[in-house]
Amino acid sequence: MKNSFKLGVSALSIMVAGAAGAAEMGAVDEPIKLALNEWTGQHVTTQVAGEMLKAAGYKVEYVTAGMMNQFQAIADGDIHATLEIWSSNVSDEYARKIEEGTVVEIGDLGLNAREGIAYPAHVAEICPGLPAWEALKNCAVQFATAETIPNGRLVDYPADWGTPGADRMLGLELPFKAVPAGSEGALIAELRASTEKKSPLLITFWQPHWAMSAYDVQFVDLPAGEDACFTDASWGPNPNAVNDCDFSPSRIFKAGWSGLADKWPAAAEILTNYTLAVEDQQPMMGAVDVDGEAVDAVVAGWMAENEAKWKPIVDAATQ
Amino acid sequence: MSLTKGAWAALITVLVGALCLFLEPHVDWLGKWPAGWTLPVNDWISQGLGAALGILKPVARFFAWLLAFPMDGLTWLLSQSPWPLTIASVTALGWRLGGWKMALLGAVGFGFVLISGYWLQSMRTLALVFVSVPLALLMGLAIGILAYEVPRVKSGVNVVLDVMQTVPTFAYLTPLLFLFGFGPVVGLVASAIYAAPPMARNTLLGLERVEHDIREAAIMSGGTRRQQLFLVEIPAAANQIMIGVNQSLMAALSMVIIAAVIGGFDDIGWEVLLTMRKAWFGQAFLAGLVIVVFAIVIDRMSATLATQRKAFDLRISGAIVGIGAILSFIVNPDSTSYAMMGGVAASVDTAVGTFTANNGAALDSFKNGAMFYGLLPLRIGLDQAVLPFTWGFMWQPQYSLWLFGVAIALGAVLAIKGRVAQGIVLIIAVGILETGIADLPWPFVLIGVGALGWMGGGWKLARLITILLGTILLAGLWERALLSLYLSGASVFACAVVGGLLGLWAALSKTAWAIIRPMCDVLQTIPLFVFLIPVLMFFQIGEFSAFLAICMYAVVPMIRYTRHGLISTPPDMVEAAVSSGATRWQMLREVRAPYAAPSILLGLNQTILYAFAMLVIAALIGTTGLGQSIYLALGQADIGMGISAGAAMAILAFIADRLVQGFAEDRRKALGL
Numbered sequence: 004m005k006n007s008f009k010l011g012v013s014a015l016s017i018m019v020a021g022a023a024g025a026a027e028m029g030a031v032d033e034p035i036k037l038a039l040n041e042w043t044g045q046h047v048t049t050q051v052a053g054e055m056l057k058a059a060g061y062k063v064e065y066v067t068a069g070m071m072n073q074f075q076a077i078a079d080g081d082i083h084a085t086l087e088i089w090s091s092n093v094s095d096e097y098a099r100k101i102e103e104g105t106v107v108e109i110g111d112l113g114l115n116a117r118e119g120i121a122y123p124a125h126v127a128e129i130c131p132g133l134p135a136w137e138a139l140k141n142c143a144v145q146f147a148t149a150e151t152i153p154n155g156r157l158v159d160y161p162a163d164w165g166t167p168g169a170d171r172m173l174g175l176e177l178p179f180k181a182v183p184a185g186s187e188g189a190l191i192a193e194l195r196a197s198t199e200k201k202s203p204l205l206i207t208f209w210q211p212h213w214a215m216s217a218y219d220v221q222f223v224d225l226p227a228g229e230d231a232c233f234t235d236a237s238w239g240p241n242p243n244a245v246n247d248c249d250f251s252p253s254r255i256f257k258a259g260w261s262g263l264a265d266k267w268p269a270a271a272e273i274l275t276n277y278t279l280a281v282e283d284q285q286p287m288m289g290a291v292d293v294d295g296e297a298v299d300a301v302v303a304g305w306m307a308e309n310e311a312k313w314k315p316i317v318d319a320a321t322q
Numbered sequence: 323m324s325l326t327k328g329a330w331a332a333l334i335t336v337l338v339g340a341l342c343l344f345l346e347p348h349v350d351w352l353g354k355w356p357a358g359w360t361l362p363v364n365d366w367i368s369q370g371l372g373a374a375l376g377i378l379k380p381v382a383r384f385f386a387w388l389l390a391f392p393m394d395g396l397t398w399l400l401s402q403s404p405w406p407l408t409i410a411s412v413t414a415l416g417w418r419l420g421g422w423k424m425a426l427l428g429a430v431g432f433g434f435v436l437i438s439g440y441w442l443q444s445m446r447t448l449a450l451v452f453v454s455v456p457l458a459l460l461m462g463l464a465i466g467i468l469a470y471e472v473p474r475v476k477s478g479v480n481v482v483l484d485v486m487q488t489v490p491t492f493a494y495l496t497p498l499l500f501l502f503g504f505g506p507v508v509g510l511v512a513s514a515i516y517a518a519p520p521m522a523r524n525t526l527l528g529l530e531r532v533e534h535d536i537r538e539a540a541i542m543s544g545g546t547r548r549q550q551l552f553l554v555e556i557p558a559a560a561n562q563i564m565i566g567v568n569q570s571l572m573a574a575l576s577m578v579i580i581a582a583v584i585g586g587f588d589d590i591g592w593e594v595l596l597t598m599r600k601a602w603f604g605q606a607f608l609a610g611l612v613i614v615v616f617a618i619v620i621d622r623m624s625a626t627l628a629t630q631r632k633a634f635d636l637r638i639s640g641a642i643v644g645i646g647a648i649l650s651f652i653v654n655p656d657s658t659s660y661a662m663m664g665g666v667a668a669s670v671d672t673a674v675g676t677f678t679a680n681n682g683a684a685l686d687s688f689k690n691g692a693m694f695y696g697l698l699p700l701r702i703g704l705d706q707a708v709l710p711f712t713w714g715f716m717w718q719p720q721y722s723l724w725l726f727g728v729a730i731a732l733g734a735v736l737a738i739k740g741r742v743a744q745g746i747v748l749i750i751a752v753g754i755l756e757t758g759i760a761d762l763p764w765p766f767v768l769i770g771v772g773a774l775g776w777m778g779g780g781w782k783l784a785r786l787i788t789i790l791l792g793t794i795l796l797a798g799l800w801e802r803a804l805l806s807l808y809l810s811g812a813s814v815f816a817c818a819v820v821g822g823l824l825g826l827w828a829a830l831s832k833t834a835w836a837i838i839r840p841m842c843d844v845l846q847t848i849p850l851f852v853f854l855i856p857v858l859m860f861f862q863i864g865e866f867s868a869f870l871a872i873c874m875y876a877v878v879p880m881i882r883y884t885r886h887g888l889i890s891t892p893p894d895m896v897e898a899a900v901s902s903g904a905t906r907w908q909m910l911r912e913v914r915a916p917y918a919a920p921s922i923l924l925g926l927n928q929t930i931l932y933a934f935a936m937l938v939i940a941a942l943i944g945t946t947g948l949g950q951s952i953y954l955a956l957g958q959a960d961i962g963m964g965i966s967a968g969a970a971m972a973i974l975a976f977i978a979d980r981l982v983q984g985f986a987e988d989r990r991k992a993l994g995l
Contacts, residue, residue, distance in 0.1 A: 041599050067588050068504065071957040072495075076504030096959035149693035150864050152711040158863060162950055163957030184863055185944035185953075188851075191601035192858035199675050199859075200682030292600060 026268040026320055034062040035270055038077070038085035040070040042187070043298070044211055045087040047287045048112065050302040051313070052086050052277050059317045061270055071096075071163070077260050078105035083267075084259040084274055087112055091209075091253045092164045101258075109257045109271070113278030114211065117222070118250040120157070120171060121208040123194060124219040129203045134224045136175065139205070143178040146203045151180040158193050158206040159183050167250060168207035171225070174239075174246030179205065194218045209253070211285045213292040225249035272320040283309065331773035332746035338770070339753050342763035352763045360798030368962030375500055375961075382501035389507050393453050400445035405436055405657045408445070410646020412619070414639035420626045421634050425642070431619040435612055439661025444612050446589040447578055450506055450513070451616075455574050457514040459567060462521025466566075467551070469522070470529040483519040488931065488975040490938040491516060491580045492952050493968025496959050499584060506589075509581020517573040524566025528559030564628035571624055572847070575617050579849035583956070594849050603855040604671030608663055610852040617847035678859045689861045697865055701808050703758025722756055729753075759808035764795060767804075771977065778984025787980070790973045799948065799970045806947030807974060809865065809940070810933040813872040817929050821877040822922070825884025829914075835885065842878045850875055850939050858943055868940035876932040883925025887918030917993065923986035927979055934975040948974075 035056055037049050053063040066082055071094045076082040078100045088097070100106035122133065129145050132138025139155070146155030159168035159181040169181035184190045190206065191214055197204035198218045208220055225248055231238040232248035239247035257274060264271035283305065290301045306313065346352050351359075400408065409432045416428035435444045469479040491512050498508045532555050540554035556563070582591025590612050597606040654660075678685070698707040704725070708717035729752035736745030750770070754762065768791055775784035794803050828835040853874055854867075861867045891914045899913045941949035948971045955964030 041595060043600075067592050069584050072499055072584050072959070073504070075499050075959070079503050081504040094958050099959075147711075148862070148864070149690050149698065149712075149866070152709070161944075163954045182863055183944045183946075183950075185950075186599070186942040188598040188601050188855065189858055189863050189943050191599070192855055193863060195601055195675065196678050196682075196859045196862065199679040202682060202686075 026272050028060065028269050028321070029265075029267040031060055031062070031267075033266075034064040035267060036064045036066050036081070036083045038068040038073050038082045039065045040068060040073070040085070040087070043213060043291050044284055044288050045070075046298045047284055047291070047302060048087045048114070048279055049085075050298055051279060051306065052084075052274060054302060054306050055273055055277065055313050055317050056270055058314075059269060059273060059321050061267065074100045074106055074258075077258065078103065080260045080262055082260070083263055084109070084257065086257045086274070086277070087114070088256050088258055089116065089209075089253055090256070091118055091167070091250075092160075094163075097258070105261050106258050107261050107263070109259045109263070109275045111278070112255045112257055113280060114255040114284060115281050116209060116211065116253040116255050118167065118207070118209040118253055119222040120168060120205060120225065121220045121222050122205055123198050124221055125198070125201050126203055126205070127221070134221055136177075136223050136225050139177050139179070139223070146179065146205055150182065153178075155179040155205065157181045158190065158204065160207050161185050161187070161189070170246040171250075174241060174244045174248070175225070176241055176244070176247075181207075194220065211281045211288065213285075213288045216285075216289060217293055228252070269320045273316055276316045276319070277313075283312070326743060327777055328743035329746065331777045332743050332750065335766070335770040335773050336746050336750050336753075339750060339763075339766045342766045343753070343757075346763060352765065353761070355764055355795050355798075355800050357798065359796070361796050363797040363966050364960070364962035366962070367965050368960070371497060371961055371965065375497055379501055383503055386502040386505075386507040389453065389457075389510060390505075393449065393506060393510065396449040396453060397446055400449050401442055404650035404655050405441055406649035406653055407643070407646045409433060409436070410643050410649070413646075414642040416623060417642060418634050418636060418639045419623050424623055424626065427619060427622055431615045434615050436657060436660050437662045438608055438612050439658055439663060440590055440593060440609055440612050441657035441660075443588060443590045443593050443609075444616070446587060447591065447613070448616065450510060450578065450581070450587065450589060451571070451574050451620075454510045454513040454577075455517065455571055457510070458517035458570050458574060459521050461514060461518040462566060462570060463525055463563075465518065465522035466525025466529065469526050471551075476526075479522070483522055484976060484979070485972060486515055487519050488934070488972040488979075489968045490935065490949075490952055490971055491577065492583075492938050492956050493964045493971070495580075495584060495956055496961050496964055499959075500961075504584070506581070506587040508584050509577070509587065512581055513574045513577035516577050517570040520569035520573060521563075521566040524562050524569065525559070528562025528566075529555055531562065532558045561628055564624075568621065568624045568628060571620050572617060575613065575620065576847065578613060579851060591849070594851060598851050598855065601855055601858070602667075602671055603674050603852075603859070604667035604669070606852045606855060607670060607848075608667040610848040613849055614844055614847045618843065674856050674859055685860045689866050692869075693866055697812060697869060699755060699758065700812055701758050701760050701805075701865075703761055704756050706758065706761075725752060725756055759811065760801070760804050762804065764800060768792070768795075771981075774981055775977075775984070778981050778988070783980060783984060787977050790977060794970045794973060797966050797970065799951070799967060802946070802948045802951055802967070803970050803974060805945075806934075806937055806949065806971065809868060809945060809947060810872065810930070810937055810974075813869055813876055813933045814926070814930050816869075816873050817877040817880050817933070818926055820873070821880025821925070821929065822884050824877070825881045825922075825925075826888065828881060828885040829888035838881060842881060845874060846878050850936060851942065854939070854943055863944040865945060867943050868945045871940050871943065872933050872936045875936045876929045879928035879932060880925045883928065884918070884922050887921025887925070888914050890921070891917045920986050920990045920993070923982055923989065927982040927986070930978040930982065931975055934971060934978075937971065 037053050039046055039049055049065065053065060056063050066076075068076060068082060068085070070092075073082060073085055074094065074096045077085060097106065101108065120136075122130075127133045130138055130142035132141075143155035144153065146157075147153060148156045150156070155178060157168050157172060157179040159166055160183065162183040162185070166181060166183070171177075172179045172181055184193070190208065193204060193206060194208075194214055195218065196202070205223075206220075208214075208222075214220060226232070226239050228249040228251040229238070230251070233245050233251065236243055236245050238245075241247040257277070259271065259274065263274075287301050287305055290296045291298050342352055350356070409429060412428040412432050413425045416424035416426070435441060438444075465479060465483070469476045494515075495508065495512060498511055502508050502511055536554060536558050537550070540550040545553065578589070579591040579594055581587075582589060582595055590609055593609045594606055594613075597609060694707070694712040698712070701707075705717050705719075705722060707713075708715070708721075710716055726749075729749045733745035733749045736742075736748065768788055771791060772784045772788040775787040794800055824834075824838060828838050850871070854871055857867045857870050857874075861870065888910075895913055895917065896909070899909050904912065937945070937947060937949040938952050939949070941947075941953040948967045951967035952964055952971070954960075955962075955967060
């Protein structure tokens with residue numbers, strides 16, 4: 004009862020802050036701690052937000068934290084916000100903390116993500132007819148390996164991210180066996196090895212990701228991922244199964260400590276209203292991971308050039 | 323005809339196996355343990371532990387708050403002091419401990435850390451190690467003294483120490499996170515838990531070995547029990563205890579990367595994880611080498627504490643620190659400006675890529691060969707692994723009959739020659755190969771392992787082992803446990819053969835040892851994650867890659883112990899053999915090898931434990947056994963699943979350990995040691 008009341012109040016205060024513009028600054032002397040997870044895109048997202056908070060007059064501290072394990076810390080108020088949570092890859096613990104009311108969601112990041120079944124460009128020569136998904140029916144054997152013979156091999160997400168690739172293969176009745184990758188590093192190593200060896204590879208992947216351009220990764224065209232596809236078996240090319248379509252669009256959102264809006268009202272407003280587009284994030288990621296520049300330098304450069312994209316949000320909250 | 327113990331055990335096992343094989347088509351529950359027979363152990367653990375953790379939480383948080391002080395202080399000190407001063411201090415310490423050799427080691431080692439470009443991250447790692455180690459040492463010392471003073475609890479303490487060392491850390495990170503809150507304190511506690519057992523074991527061993535005369539002298543001079551212990555016995559055991567300190571330090575360092583998975587501390591482990599995620603092998607390897615360098619410096623310097631040594635002139639140490647302090651004002655204080663390994667790392671990375679590109683086909687056929695003719699039959703049996711795609715023909719049921727027929731005929735020949743046990747074991751081995759480890763009927767495994775226990779340690783061990791295996795069945799983890807068993811079994815077998823041969827070679831040739839030894843050092847201390855990338859690049863996700871990764875790590879103890887056993891034959895035995903005219907080969911086979919057997923078995927025991935430890939990490943390249951469960955549980959913050967899978971893993975390791983130790987004990991008795 005008490006928790007749901009607290010949740011209601013903080014959600015309300017965020018809504019009020021979001022709508023009403025200028026808010027109290029709150030405890031400006033205490034640093035706001037933002038989580039830095041394991042991937043570069045998230046570092047960019049977080050540091051842009053951090054710079055915005057600094058521009059508003061706050062102190063910001065970046066804390067490295069494992070994506071999966073950060074929610075306990077946010078619930079305890081040891082970390083105050085995490086800014087890039089992928090709906091496709093969020094632990095059960097997040098739902099538990101939201102239910103407890105110790106972690107609150109603070110809006111979408113606006114990053115337009117796409118997930119799908121993908122392949123490095125050279126694979127189109129091995130399996131002519133790609134990117135149309137029907138082509139995969141006939142060239143499965145090209146993708147076969149010792150563990151999957153006679154089926155083709157699909158490298159799926161690590162098991163703890165769910166099994167979307169396997170679901171697709173089942174739904175579309177494609178003769179592929181999904182093999183869980185184990186980790187993101189393993190996915191990248193597969194892409195890299197396939198590109199180096201010019202060997203066949205079918206993989207579950209997503210964008211924005213620096214590897215998309217580094218290894219020229221293309222998505223397979225699947226029937227559009229409408230809601231009906233996941234509930235109604237008769238929908239789509241396979242009349243007997245659900246999941247016979249592309250991934251439903253992933254939502255990428257932000258979450259914070261439940262006390263965020265009370266302690267730093269204006270900061271909560273900035274973080275709630277903050278969005279970042281793929282077109283902005285992807286080049287910054289490339290500058291870091293491909294060209295080897297430092298994240299803070301890249302972010303500082305972007306901030307200077309794109310004031311129009313972030314300044315209004317800071318101004319609205321502070322003036 | 324009277325049968326030996328081994329023959330009886332084998333006979334029972336083969337009868338149960340034959341019965342299972344015969345009944346399996348008719349009785350469903352023989353092949354697979356029915357889901358309805360499992361207990362909701364995960365939920366029980368989640369609920370029970372959840373409640374217990376809730377009660378402990380305030381105490382743990384207070385403890386975390388206390389620990390944060392030394393942690394923050396040391397981090398501040400190490401990251402704020404100018405790098406020339408730090409390097410000079412390490413060099414000075416090296417001089418004091420072991421003269422110019424140690425001084426040089428310190429200077430070169432920390433110099434490498436500087437040019438690696440990871441100075442700040444490394445200093446944070448060092449702070450973590452230096453706070454967790456005293457904690458581990460105190461814990462270990464207390465446990466060791468307790469076991470010594472109260473003999474009743476000794477066997478209980480031993481089990482606790484086994485558990486601390488065999489339950490994979492990943493399995494208890496989630497509860498620790500809940501208890502202690504986010505941040506480096508979790509990593510600190512986790513590494514202290516892992517690092518305490520060697521200290522406890524060495525303390526106990528040292529105290530037990532204190533000579534009788536010394537103890538009596540203490541009693542006669544009228545000291546209280548506490549005075550006897552702290553003023554006489556512990557100082558007398560100091561050398562053994564120092565070995566414990568050394569081992570604890572190494573264990574704590576090997577945990578650094580595991581702690582980084584949680585984050586909260588921008589240390590070298592986190593750096594390894596970030597580069598791993600991008601599959602940058604060169605850079606990950608460089609960051610990993612920093613940990614190796616720390617391990618070597620700490621190992622060699624603390625090892626000097628365990629030997630009788632003379633103290634080196636303190637004034638020279640002072641002078642070195644002085645020079646460092648002066649340099650601090652002259653040189654550029656920004657440590658990152660000295661990074662010069664980036665180019666090397668990048669070219670190592672490119673080299674791995676080029677190698678993959680050039681040898682893709684060869685690597686693939688190597689992998690396929692190993693999979694088709696080795697790993698797959700072992701896992702799912704010849705009856706399923708032999709397909710037109712793999713072996714070029716289809717396995718027919720009558721092939722199985724022929725295979726068994728040949729095995730039984732060969733077994734009978736052996737039995738007639740008087741080797742009854744060997745004959746039956748041959749039949750069992752063929753049966754396992756035909757069925758596949760992952761498809762073995764559970765009664766067969768239970769009885770077979772129980773029979774092994776009976777041979778190695780009598781009824782008591784057999785009963786214990788069977789009950790423990792039974793709990794895995796009841797917890798519903800049997801299939802995953804068999805997968806883990808298959809993967810680690812295949813790896814241990816390969817390690818035993820390759821490691822044994824390398825150990826033999828290293829024992830025969832000094833040059834060989836000079837090449838192998840540094841490789842062993844690196845393999846043992848570098849974060850294991852690092853090797854996953856080249857393995858993945860060469861052989862892709864899957865069991866073969868996991869198999870190789872496990873082998874790389876687990877082969878080390880086999881090499882070390884085999885060599886050690888072979889070269890430490892007592893000189894009088896060697897002399898006796900030489901004077902009776904033995905050739906070099908005869909000497910090896912008839913004198914050294916039997917004498918080395920207990921040591922080699924101990925190496926095998928360590929190899930098994932290492933292989934299990936590596937299983938969890940192999941889950942990162944997509945294996946599907948217990949390791950994956952533990953990793954999944956960590957991601958989902960599922961305490962019940964993590965603990966039960968971790969416990970199942972510890973049970974398997976424990977059983978393997980007790981079996982091998984039982985056989986080693988037999989050998990030792992036979993040799994009269």
